[in-house]
Amino acid sequence: MSALAQARPTSRQLPRIRPRPRPVEFGLLAIVAMALLVGGASLGATEHWLKAQAGGEKLGAFGFAPPDPRGLGVYLGALLVVHIVFVLAGRRTDQVLLPAVAMLGGIGLLLMQRLPQDLVTQSLGSFELRLGQLQLLWLLISLAVTATLALLVRSDHWLRAYKYTWAAAGVALLAMTFVFGTDTNGERLTLSIGPISGQPSELLKVILVVFLAAYLSENRSLLAEESTRIGPLRLPPIPYLAPMVAMWAIALGVVVVQGDLGAALLFFAVFLALLFVATGRLSFVIGGMVLFLAGSFVLYQLFGHVQQRVDNWLDPFRDPLGSGFQTVQALYAFARGGLLGVGLGAGLPTIAGHLPVPAVHTDYPLAALGEELGLVGLLAIFGLYLVIVERGLRIAATAHDEFRALLAAGLSLVIGIQAFIIAAGNLKLIPLTGITLPFISYGGSSLLANALAVGLLLALSDRGAVPPPPPRRRRWRGLPGRRRTR
Amino acid sequence: MDGFVLALWVLRLLFLGLIYIFLFAVARVLLRDLRTAARGPAELGRLVVVASPRGEPAPGASYPLDAVTTLGRDLTNTVIVDDPFASTEHAVLTFRGRVWYVEDRGSTNGTYVNGVLVAGPTALGFGDQLQVGEVRFRLDRGHS
Numbered sequence: 053m054s055a056l057a058q059a060r061p062t063s064r065q066l067p068r069i070r071p072r073p074r075p076v077e078f079g080l081l082a083i084v085a086m087a088l089l090v091g092g093a094s095l096g097a098t099e100h101w102l103k104a105q106a107g108g109e110k111l112g113a114f115g116f117a118p119p120d121p122r123g124l125g126v127y128l129g130a131l132l133v134v135h136i137v138f139v140l141a142g143r144r145t146d147q148v149l150l151p152a153v154a155m156l157g158g159i160g161l162l163l164m165q166r167l168p169q170d171l172v173t174q175s176l177g178s179f180e181l182r183l184g185q186l187q188l189l190w191l192l193i194s195l196a197v198t199a200t201l202a203l204l205v206r207s208d209h210w211l212r213a214y215k216y217t218w219a220a221a222g223v224a225l226l227a228m229t230f231v232f233g234t235d236t237n238g239e240r241l242t243l244s245i246g247p248i249s250g251q252p253s254e255l256l257k258v259i260l261v262v263f264l265a266a267y268l269s270e271n272r273s274l275l276a277e278e279s280t281r282i283g284p285l286r287l288p289p290i291p292y293l294a295p296m297v298a299m300w301a302i303a304l305g306v307v308v309v310q311g312d313l314g315a316a317l318l319f320f321a322v323f324l325a326l327l328f329v330a331t332g333r334l335s336f337v338i339g340g341m342v343l344f345l346a347g348s349f350v351l352y353q354l355f356g357h358v359q360q361r362v363d364n365w366l367d368p369f370r371d372p373l374g375s376g377f378q379t380v381q382a383l384y385a386f387a388r389g390g391l392l393g394v395g396l397g398a399g400l401p402t403i404a405g406h407l408p409v410p411a412v413h414t415d416y417p418l419a420a421l422g423e424e425l426g427l428v429g430l431l432a433i434f435g436l437y438l439v440i441v442e443r444g445l446r447i448a449a450t451a452h453d454e455f456r457a458l459l460a461a462g463l464s465l466v467i468g469i470q471a472f473i474i475a476a477g478n479l480k481l482i483p484l485t486g487i488t489l490p491f492i493s494y495g496g497s498s499l500l501a502n503a504l505a506v507g508l509l510l511a512l513s514d515r516g517a518v519p520p521p522p523p524r525r526r527r528w529r530g531l532p533g534r535r536r537t538r
Numbered sequence: 539m540d541g542f543v544l545a546l547w548v549l550r551l552l553f554l555g556l557i558y559i560f561l562f563a564v565a566r567v568l569l570r571d572l573r574t575a576a577r578g579p580a581e582l583g584r585l586v587v588v589a590s591p592r593g594e595p596a597p598g599a600s601y602p603l604d605a606v607t608t609l610g611r612d613l614t615n616t617v618i619v620d621d622p623f624a625s626t627e628h629a630v631l632t633f634r635g636r637v638w639y640v641e642d643r644g645s646t647n648g649t650y651v652n653g654v655l656v657a658g659p660t661a662l663g664f665g666d667q668l669q670v671g672e673v674r675f676r677l678d679r680g681h682s
Contacts, residue, residue, distance in 0.1 A: 079563065080563060083563060087553060087559075090552050091553040097545070101546065392554070393554075395546065425553075426554075432558055439561070442568060446575075450575075453679075455665065
């Protein structure tokens with residue numbers, strides 16, 4: 053008997069790995085590859101044509117080569133490698149997310165290859181990497197991060213058990229940015245430690261979703277209860293409201309100290325969305341919005357940079373060459389694009405050596421895409437974001453327990469809401485706030501944070517994953533309103 | 539020259555078209571997925587036995603739940619808990635709207651949710667643990 057027990061394999065052994073074909077993913081990736089190759093050819097041909105026209109010479113030969121065929125090839129090759137690795141690993145994860153993200157990343161890569169290459173340069177030893185190559189490098193790193201998370205994360209214990217540790221790390225990151233961060237355009241966003249610099253607010257949004265999912269899933273039933281009454285208001289028990297109020301204070305604090313309107317708006321919107329998903333109570337969302345509007349109004353009265361943003365939004369033509377310059381130029385770009393766009397690469401060239409929209413690679417990629425792909429192209433891009441959100445919500449609907457459901461919903465909503473905020477800002481629907489367009493904008497922090505989110509979503513979508521760990525005891529009991537009614 | 543411009547136009551439209559073909563293909567996959575999810579026998583939930591000191595019911599066993607599911611030692615219960623610490627009619631699980639509730643039916647040793655004694659109808663989330671006698675269950679989402 054004892055010999056038999058010893059011979060039995062331990063339960064913590066990894067499950068046997070068996071390759072499993074993923075035909076849907078392969079088919080979709082094939083369409084992505086075709087689209088990007090055609091896009092690259094269209095971009096190359098346009099540049100060839102414009103150059104010939106500018107030189108006043110006759111077009112000698114047809115040139116359909118993409119501007120950076122090797123870069124595009126490397127990107128498509130990396131996608132194929134990730135797909136093959138997924139097939140070999142044989143996990144039953146979602147098959148639509150990777151192609152949708154790959155399409156957005158590819159469109160972003162084409163855009164970065166089309167913009168002036170000296171917009172961003174970075175030298176690594178003797179190499180000098182330029183905008184298109186840097187974006188490619190970050191895309192490859194992001195794909196690696198996504199694949200690693202999707203393959204290796206089998207249990208979510210490390211996320212749910214240490215939620216306060218994660219929250220503390222997030223707050224520490226925020227505090228470090230307050231103290232050591234460097235200012236760009238009056239917003240304190242960038243944190244540099246030695247050679248590494250990044251925007252912590254991008255990482256913070258993932259941490260925030262993890263914390264909120266863990267906190268809300270543990271205290272969901274208590275929050276849905278109405279045991280405290282203040283006049284006509286019925287509120288959940290006060291001790292459980294404290295983190296919520298803290299959240300509101302942090303969002304407004306980010307605005308005050310960092311001047312980072314975009315991150316504040318994103319954090320608060322994600323917070324309200326998750327609160328609604330967890331409790332199903334619309335009154336929380338309405339209450340939160342009223343609080344946010346009240347807070348925003350006070351901030352508008354007190355702070356100059358908030359006033360400037362709102363004034364630019366209300367009337368950018370008041371100062372078209374100064375503070376309203378970007379907004380006005382972006383609106384012109386959308387107007388030039390029309391329905392079908394002017395074609396990749398045919399957008400307005402630089403004016404006297406300057407880009408018409410200076411932050412086109414970070415805050416305004418949508419303006420460039422709107423000009424070159426038109427309304428039809430923009431709607432397709434919004435459709436791609438919608439697909440990512442739909443997949444996230446489907447993963448949430450089939451999740452084993454509340455934590456995984458909230459985490460999946462939160463991770464996809466944070467991407468969707470971020471895309472909405474920056475798109476609406478570019479289109480002058482809401483005041484512009486400087487955040488990135490997920491997967492398309494240039495920038496390592498943004499790409500990596502969104503890759504983390506997608507990797508976790510893929511891991512969560514696995515149907516054969518480890519069952520969730522047992523919930524912890526609720527320590528605080530004896531609520532005043534919980535007596536038996538009989 | 540004109541041929542080149544024409545080819546350029548075709549390429550531009552083809553690029554936009556391919557993005558839409560991609561979206562169309564994705565939409566088809568999503569629709570198929572939603573249809574199978576809607577068609578599948580809608581199980582309201584499952585009780586999985588997490589721990590059972592006497593092996594009856596066996597650990598790991600799972601029971602699909604009806605909208606009203608009773609637990610106890612008596613043979614008339616939906617889920618029979620053959621445990622000396624369980625009462626004949628121990629507890630009842632009810633599905634109301636979109637939420638599961640558990641209620642004690644006046645048992646001797648009480649019913650526990652995540653280690654807390656139940657008093658009156660208590661909401662249960664998926665993933666929560668339910669203890670009847672010495673047997674512990676976990677409420678899982680139903681298989682589709």
